[in-house]
């Protein structure tokens with residue numbers, strides 16, 4: 082099992098624009114993804130969200146899929162996002178604080194839909210998702226893939242708080258009330274609170290999770306809404322076969338550290354090589370498919 086524990090006592094992320102990226106051929110220009118992450122919703126997306134038409138906003142949330150470093154079109158991999166109802170007010174996320182207060186009573190979930198139906202998308206969730214997707218698009222360019230949101234599907238309020246292994250597993254098992262996974266795409270579950278199953282009482286920001294019944298084939302990502310923008314890319318790194326790392330520059334390194342700044346972190350050349358091999362393997366096996374692009 083792999084997980085991302087929060088850096089304890091970590092300072093807030095530095096302002097990305099203020100930090101020039103160091104020279105390095107696998108560190109990509111930051112200006113475009115930053116603009117995407119911070120851009121207001123397009124009129125089209127705003128209209129769609131205002132009308133509750135989450136599906137119409139999918140394309141607006143997915144960042145542009147540019148070319149790979151070698152100029153080839155990047156393959157678009159589908160990402161299906163399963164949204165638990167967003168809490169109002171949202172959690173303030175004192176990570177690693179005791180989970181003493183249950184989420185239920187004082188908090189309401191104003192945006193909800195029947196499980197499996199298109200999920201309504203709050204503007205806060207849209208901005209958060211767009212930032213996660215922009216970082217994943219930026220960091221996976223050297224792999225030759227990018228990620229396209231193909232569905233926003235509702236989960237019940239009970240799936241907004243996932244504290245146990247059994248609950249993590251149940252998310253991906255329809256017979257236990259979970260979602261049917263999409264073969265060839267990546268399923269991502271968004272929750273309000275994700276418990277650390279190894280350290281009772283603490284919480285984490287994201288996890289790449291495997292169904293023990295078929296750990297190679299049945300796996301998914303769980304993200305907490307408190308996750309900062311690099312967490313989706315970290316979990317997708319696991320999805321593309323990466324273990325945790327000790328390299329200071331790698332986002333697969335969970336050790337809290339001041340340097341390099343967040344804006345200069347990414348994947349190492351070795352990690353990219355490993356992810357490219359994993360992409361080829363997953364594509365051959367049909368575990369992932371290219372919606373478009375990615376000519377061999």
Ligand SMILES: [Zn+2]
Nearest residue numbers: 083084085319
């Ligand atoms: Zn991890």
